[in-house]
Amino acid sequence: MGVIAPISFLRRLDSLKATSALALGAVVYLIFIVIYYYANPTQPLPSKDEIQLINFTPQFLTTLPIFVFAFTCHQNIFSVYNELSDNGQSMLNRIITSSIGSAVVVYHIIGILGYLTFGKTTGSNIIQMYSPTLLVTIGRIAIVILVLFSFPLQCHPCRACLDKVLFAVGEYWKSTRFGKNAAYNSLTAHDTEDDHVHPHTPTGTADHGGSNTEISEFKYVAMTTGILIASYIIAISVKELEIVLSFVGSTGSTAVSFILPGSFYYKLHKNDPWTKRKILSVCLMIYGWLIMVVCLTANIRRVIKG
Template sequence: MNYEESPPTATPASCAINLVNTILGTGLLAMPAALASIGLIPGIAVVFLSAVASGMGLYFLSRCAARTEGRNASFFAISKLTWPNLAVFFDLAIAIKCFGVAVSYLIIIGDLMPQVVASFSDHAGAQDQMLLDRRFWITVFMAMTILPLSFLRKLDSLKYTSIVALVAVVYLCAIVIYYFFAPTPLTPDGKEPVIELVSFTVVFFRRLPLFVFAFTCHQNIFSVYNELKDNSQFQVTKVISSSIGSAAGVYQAIGIMGYLTFGKDVLSNVILEYPQSPFVAGGRLAIVVLVVFSYPLQAHPCRASLDKILAWRSPEARGLKVPPPPSALKYFIMTTTILVGSYLIAITVSELDLVLAFVGSTGSTTISFILPGIFYYKIHENDPWKPGKISAVCLAIYGILVMGVCLTFNIIRVVK
């Protein structure tokens, strides 16, 4: 039985878990630094507004999905209904964004696992050098865990691994809470952390993509719509609300307590600030587990978009709103290409911060704000200007402005 022909079995709870796991990724580690770039009070407000804007994008996409035929909703299918000549470019942006995030997950594995090993070893002998090699750990996790999970055809099949990943989020929260209430300051000089309620610098514009990137899960909303047993608008909106709300609460907690613990000089990866101990090493290992189980949630939409790109001009797909499902061979080749490509980049490049800043500025804003807004507007082009249509246009304009501002400041950063 083909995936597209299998009956939907997903529940609202399993869909919400998968969306939350897609949202809560590397953004958790950088949220305290994001708040530090603008101050505590504005930072809390920006997190809240980013959650609302992201939820609006998900809602508009779910409304557009209802206009497609059957349970074959995708960016490609909606593009064919609205802007058919641009469909391949939309899917290309999605594929690049998801691929870039998948690469970042592998890099995190390579960065944290040697630290975990070092935490349990007083000295590194010659026999331990292999265990301190980032490439070794990337290879191990790729072969043992990521590879088999990435070949699963249905996103709902990942609901149990998503639960395990969410346990890792709870562990990270426990570390942040524990050291927040610790009596001794953890700053390098042993002094009280410097907290600024309001602090606006140009650094905020370089870190603004993080707030957008942190809530980006829009590439998986169509899998939720297609696989949800009852995919009525009420149920889909319920999944969106619970997912965004839960993620926003976690981001606020980690961001606020992490910032109050270390102050305005907090590192962009907060887990590196905490002292070496088995407790913290377990947290770093938990983050590795988180990204390992989050990788397939990026590979799934990346493969789906790649399939649409490859089928765009094929004779059998020309003129169809939904291209035929990939053959077993094509599915295998696409998945293998994603795995091998991300693996080779991750073992070659150790830092992708600037690259991800550009990916977040372009891919995340496009998926989260611009596409949902223009899709919804196009479908309701001939309808009266009601609040929904006005909000969709405003969301698209907001996405374009964020993209322009963030790209400008990151380009200036590169030039300098």
């Protein structure tokens, strides 16, 4: 908490450049460990008969949400967009492509080589499966660094969304007490002034992160502190990270990655003719709901059965 808390209170994503660079360095080191121990195994590698290219089991439904979670970075896209000095569409496309592309490469290297090293015995935390050498010990420290410095990147959009939710709840309460018209006008003003994404705006003048530029210092500190405390309680209460990632992937990540993008596109083009993109947006939304219902059910059954 002593490391996470100070950097979680930073208002801009570009203030996290140094910590993010360290986290990326930790990822590179973890890749090195996986490659090194595949090339220089400390135990016999599994035979070719043990390696299965395709192995579909019911456990797939509890593992799929982890993959969804692994590629979910949508929650930060608006803050990134607003803080870019060149936030044209081509630049944004390059950033998205390079981010997702590099993630694909990293996941494939660690996943494939880890499986080829341990076979069916591969666990959810592959670093724990290696012999406790100096290289592996440093690798475990690298995981700690990676998790520590990834948290502020998630705290930033969480705080912004919490601000919007609290504002909406406050306006709803005002509407029931003082009249709907005044609350509606206030809500509209908040959305147009604070939530607007300014295209082609220099970083120095951009409205980064929505209402974070207008929020009072007390509210900002209170929300951040609340997020930190809630996260800490969850962290010390959960014994298996895999279960947490499965539930988060089944709910939040699925909604952010599939359901909401499809819903937003359909809503924006509701009165337009049915085009290929409109059809695909509906399919994406339906696919997201299926993933959420099926995978969440599988994870709940898994927890109940123990």
